[in-house]
Amino acid sequence: MLRVTRDRDGVVAVEMRRVVAGRALLPAYAYWVDGLLIDAGFRWVEGDLVAWARRQGVDRIVLTHHHEDHAGAAGALTEVLGCQVLAPPGSLEDLARPRPIELYRRVVWGRPRPVRAAPLGDTFRHGPFEFRVLPAPGHTADHVVFLETGRGWLFSGDVWLGRRVRYMNSKEEGQALLESLTRLAGLPVTTLYSGHRGPVGDGRQALADLASFLGDLRHKARQLAEQGVAVPVIARRLLGPEDAMAWITRGAISKANLIRGLLG
Numbered sequence: 001m002l003r004v005t006r007d008r009d010g011v012v013a014v015e016m017r018r019v020v021a022g023r024a025l026l027p028a029y030a031y032w033v034d035g036l037l038i039d040a041g042f043r044w045v046e047g048d049l050v051a052w053a054r055r056q057g058v059d060r061i062v063l064t065h066h067h068e069d070h071a072g073a074a075g076a077l078t079e080v081l082g083c084q085v086l087a088p089p090g091s092l093e094d095l096a097r098p099r100p101i102e103l104y105r106r107v108v109w110g111r112p113r114p115v116r117a118a119p120l121g122d123t124f125r126h127g128p129f130e131f132r133v134l135p136a137p138g139h140t141a142d143h144v145v146f147l148e149t150g151r152g153w154l155f156s157g158d159v160w161l162g163r164r165v166r167y168m169n170s171k172e173e174g175q176a177l178l179e180s181l182t183r184l185a186g187l188p189v190t191t192l193y194s195g196h197r198g199p200v201g202d203g204r205q206a207l208a209d210l211a212s213f214l215g216d217l218r219h220k221a222r223q224l225a226e227q228g229v230a231v232p233v234i235a236r237r238l239l240g241p242e243d244a245m246a247w248i249t250r251g252a253i254s255k256a257n258l259i260r261g262l263l264g
């Protein structure tokens with residue numbers, strides 16, 4: 001299921017969800033501006049996304065990282081539209097030969113198609129737009145974000161998923177994510193275009209809010225860890241008990257992983 005909206009700056013947000021038994025699962029977002037598609041959806045929506053992209057016109061795709069909910073439909077899009085795909089140098093191998101993913105990811109997003117991408121440099125132009133490609137490791141090591149320098153738009157992939165987060169994937173590096181967020185919060189960001197939360201108007205404040213939340217959480221977690229409190233207990237005290245997220249993902253995404261990631 002696709003829901004397409006255009007903001008007053010002309011940036012088109014494509015909200016994509018898999019629908020199972022009448023229920024819409026978690027959303028992922030791709031963004032379109034002037035023929036440039038930023039992130040490229042996932043396997044379960046690729047038919048709808050290709051049909052939309054043919055009507056809309058896409059002449060280039062750029063990816064923030066290799067995950068299946070951002071790159072999973074890039075292969076189908078480039079095959080049908082013949083457009084170029086650009087990705088961070090660290091993503092190219094995973095994009096060309098996707099690794100196996102856990103069951104919950106196959107259910108929500110589907111297995112990604114392999115895609116051949118060319119490496120992004122530090123900047124690129126698209127029509128009247130000038131983008132800086134900024135490394136933002138933490139969620140994954142290869143993650144980058146795109147800052148449109150004239151307008152302050154930041155396309156942030158999975159770096160920002162809310163002003164507060166309660167979970168983290170076991171493969172994420174919390175310390176690196178906090179450093180990335182702190183750096184990005186120092187940039188003149190206007191609108192933040194999140195990979196799962198849609199556009200956020202006060203982008204710089206939103207980045208600063210999450211950085212401050214995680215910094216505070218790390219501080220409290222360190223104090224408890226120094227007293228010898230175990231990670232699962234710290235997680236329960238600071239974030240409440242584990243819930244359906246840990247159960248559905250068989251522990252891959254949990255509150256304890258967030259604490260573990262922040263303690264490094």
Ligand SMILES: [Zn+2]
Nearest residue numbers: 065067139158
């Ligand atoms: Zn991701």
